[in-house]
Amino acid sequence: MTLDEILKEINNAESIVILTHESPDGDAIGSSLALKIMIESLGKKADVIIPEYSRLYEFLPKIKEIKEESDVKNYDLAISVDCADLKRIAKKEYFENANKTIVIDHHGSNNMYGDLNYVNPVSPACCEILAMMANYFEIEITKEIGTCIMTGIITDTGGFRHSNINSETFEFTAELIRKGVNVPDIYKKTLRTKTRANFELTKKVIGRMEILENGKVTFSYITKQDEEEVNAEPGDHEGLVDIGKDIEGVEVSVFIRQKNNENAYKISMRSGDNVNVSDICILFGGGGHPRAAGALIQGTVEQVKEKVMKEVRKALSK
Numbered sequence: 001m002t003l004d005e006i007l008k009e010i011n012n013a014e015s016i017v018i019l020t021h022e023s024p025d026g027d028a029i030g031s032s033l034a035l036k037i038m039i040e041s042l043g044k045k046a047d048v049i050i051p052e053y054s055r056l057y058e059f060l061p062k063i064k065e066i067k068e069e070s071d072v073k074n075y076d077l078a079i080s081v082d083c084a085d086l087k088r089i090a091k092k093e094y095f096e097n098a099n100k101t102i103v104i105d106h107h108g109s110n111n112m113y114g115d116l117n118y119v120n121p122v123s124p125a126c127c128e129i130l131a132m133m134a135n136y137f138e139i140e141i142t143k144e145i146g147t148c149i150m151t152g153i154i155t156d157t158g159g160f161r162h163s164n165i166n167s168e169t170f171e172f173t174a175e176l177i178r179k180g181v182n183v184p185d186i187y188k189k190t191l192r193t194k195t196r197a198n199f200e201l202t203k204k205v206i207g208r209m210e211i212l213e214n215g216k217v218t219f220s221y222i223t224k225q226d227e228e229e230v231n232a233e234p235g236d237h238e239g240l241v242d243i244g245k246d247i248e249g250v251e252v253s254v255f256i257r258q259k260n261n262e263n264a265y266k267i268s269m270r271s272g273d274n275v276n277v278s279d280i281c282i283l284f285g286g287g288g289h290p291r292a293a294g295a296l297i298q299g300t301v302e303q304v305k306e307k308v309m310k311e312v313r314k315a316l317s318k
Contacts, residue, residue, distance in 0.1 A: 002118050003136050009100055009116065010039060013077035016046040017070065017098065021083040022090045023266075024053050025238065026155030026190050031081040031104070031126040033062045034148035038130070038139050046079075047072070049091050054235020059189055060151060061144040073097060082126035082152075084110040084287050104129060109278055109287030124164035127152025131172045146176040150186050158242070159191050162291065163273070191239075198239070200230040205240050205255065216251040217312055218244025221265070221301050223258045241268040251275055252312050256304055259296065265304045268294045275315045283311055 010016065018035055020028040032048045039046040048066045057063060069091065078098035083089050084107035086096075095101055103114035106129055108121035123129050127149040134141050141149070153173065157165050177183055194202070201222055209220040222237065230236075237257055244253035251272050256265040267284065269277035271291050278293040284307070286295025297304045 002116055003133060005116055006102055006104075006118060006133075007137055009077055009102060010042060010044060013044070013075075013100070015072055015075045016044060016077045016079065017072070017075040017094050018046055018048045018079050018081065019083070019089050019091060019095055020050060020081050021088045023234070023237075024050055024082075024090070026057065027125045027127055027152035028082040029053055029057050029060065029063070030148040030150075030152035030155070031130055032066075033060055034127060034130050034134075034145050034152070035079065035081060035104070036062055036065075037142070037145050037148065038134055038137070041139050041142075042137075047075075049094060051090050052234035054195075054238060055233060056189060056193060056195070056235060056238075057151070060148055062148075070094065074099065076100065077102065079104065080114065081105065081130075082107075086111075086113040104133075107278075107288060108290070109282060109293075122166070124162065124166065124169055125152045125156035127156070128169060128172060131175075132168075141175070141179060143180045146179045146181040147186065150176050150181050150183060151190060154183070154187055155190050159187055164289070164291070194239075195233070195236055197227075197230040197232040197236040201226065201232060201236060201240060202243065205243055209244060211247070211250075212309070213313065213316060215247075215249040216316060217254065217309070218247060218250050218252075219254045219305060219309070220244060221256045221258075221305075223301075224260065241270050245270040245272075251316065252277065254305075254308055254312065256297075256301070256308075263300065264296055264298045265301070266294060266296055267304070267308060269308075275312070277315075280308070280311045280315060284308075 036046045075098045078095040079102045101114040103117045105119045106123040110119045205220045241255035253270045255268045271277045276290040281293040281295040284295035
């Protein structure tokens with residue numbers, strides 16, 4: 001059983017590092033911190049390395065213990081959470097240099113890049129997998145662990161709005177409420193609170209938004225210059241892709257964001273029930289979920305738009 005093997009590796013390791021993907025969302029950060037606290041409850045220590053994250057998550061337990069980098073070059077064990085591909089891990093050298101590696105994830109596009117892989121694509125959030133693991137390992141889900149887990153579940157389900165939720169999602173939520181986890185407060189802090197920079201970027205995205213393919217597709221973008229003008233911090237772009245998706249009749253929302261003044265753009269895509277955006281993003285070296293996915297494409301705004309729209313049209317015509 002993979003879970004038994006995972007527990008054995010955790011217990012045998014002297015040094016452990018937890019890693020996740022670049023531009024981490026609530027599920028990535030929540031999973032990382034929940035797993036850290038779980039490991040500590042087993043009498044072990046674990047470093048969480050995340051170079052940048054949104055200050056909206058500063059309410060999470062143990063977040064001040066996150067490191068940008070570590071003096072340890074070769075960990076006994078590296079655990080990746082909520083990341084489908086090795087190349088997307090922030091500070092992936094710690095994963096590559098570890099003696100043993102574990103992948104815990106819920107992306108259907110995961111390519112099983114660890115020595116041990118525990119991937120459940122049916123789970124709506126990586127944090128929900130960790131809740132199940134805690135029960136299996138007989139680790140008490142404390143209010144601290146529960147707050148981290150609930151953050152991942154709320155953000156990756158869009159506040160229980162996405163079709164990926166299941167009965168277990170609400171069972172875990174009920175259990176966490178009984179533990180004293182403040183679900184409304186987490187919802188407000190993660191989904192309803194906007195930074196000033198995010199608000200200013202939202203205005204730019206709406207102003208540039210194109211409604212294409214007879215109302216079935218929206219497209220918008222922001223540049224590095226836009227982010228500099230509003231003094232954007234890490235995470236201030238979160239939620240911008242959902243603006244187009246919420247328009248009546250839209251099947252696919254496409255949002256692109258320039259990366260570090262380079263001639264490259266990070267694509268984020270959301271879809272309704274008829275288009276698998278993960279399949280589209282895989283064509284560009286990315287991936288994700290059927291209804292939420294991303295990739296990185298070289299080119300100008302117009303070049304990237306043309307490449308993406310070509311594949312979106314094909315998907316819509318199926």
